[in-house]
Amino acid sequence: MIYFDSAATTFQKPECVYHAVSSAMRTMSSPGRGGYDSAMKAADCVLDCRLALAEMFHVAEPEQVIFTHNATEALNIAIMDLAKPGERVLVSGFEHNAVTRPLYAIGAKIETFGFKLFDNDTLLREFRAKIGKAGLVVCTHVSNAFGYILPIVDIADICRENHVPLIVDASQSAGVLPLDFQKLDAAFAAMPGHKGLFGPQGTGVLLCRDTPKPLLFGGTGSDSKNPNMPDYLPDRLEAGTHNVAGIAGLLAGCRWVMDQGSENILRHEQKLMRLFLRNIDSHPKIECFAAQNVSDQSGVLSLRLRNMDAEACAEKLSDRGVAVRAGLHCAPFAHTSAGTINEGTVRFSFSPFNTTGEVLEAAQILMDFAG
């Protein structure tokens, strides 16, 4: 199989991740419960992962690094803490349902900025015009559907100037693009462990500037007589048993990313995306959504065929051994902005484990049945 769906989850992991998960399952029990060897080993692993993530994202204290089960849970914690019913919340035109659905559920008034793909100047102009009355901003760093890299540093600066809290969805940028949590001064940054950080599924991370309300209530292995959740991090946000094997894998994945260098990973993915684009762009029946400047787009490319719907195209590719995702990618806002809401797109998303050969082979397959 040629796997081009890393934006959904990175299927191919570094060997060290498989090893770490297996080793954790054999040697670690639950941290924060007992005081025996396997419990303390688990506790050390969990702390090491917090420390690695704190280093990677420039977080002041490891307690500010919270483990969740995915980015969706992380975003829910952040949004449920800051958004209020009836309050104006600004989101980009490229947000995922993990951002918009919690906002709808709370009854926030969602207002959108930035509808043009790969146009940061227009996006920032619209953002400056609309931030005045916003109570909160939630913004993706990179569009999962189109790979559009939003100017998150500028957005954070504008939020700070206007004293409006910011939640960053780093689902598609963690592990490939720099994210300095302290410099951004965002209230929260949410990310999955199982995409660009190469951890297993069932892992997510929330970076917290302050101490928010918990989303989940239960045992924390601390302050047990207290009927309320502890008022300190990380315990306040981590009720229940940790996914220790997952966190062990996430730790191995983070270390691997730091060894490789996220900038090298991004360069490789962008190179593959551009190679794929060059090999298919001239086909009259294929419409690609690509930035003029390489720096405006990650290793994700969406396209559509003029004579075939996206799901049919993805099915044909799957029959020929190429794995992609078609449809709306849980991001109807993004597809509305791009004008593809009716039928969606076919998304190709690359990883450091993909090769030039795979890209050329997939391009040929697509050209063959594009007609």
Add this chain to the structure above:
Amino acid sequence: MYLLLCKSLTYAQRSARVLEQKGIGAVVVKAPAAAQANGCAYCVRIAEKNRMNAKQILEASGLPPQRVFRMEHDTLTEVTE
């Protein structure tokens, strides 16, 4: 020996690591029932001779213990300064 009660497991681990880095032997242990105000807590266990030094190091690191106990012959006595 002395037990430094910490507000969370994570704090206890960080405290132990800081002390170890400074050459003070430190082990994270579950707090004895008598040391727990609210149930379920973790301590850092250190040798008596290192108590004052450990206290200074942890305070300088932003990790002051919540409470300090002296453990002798299974008897726990809180130390207040």
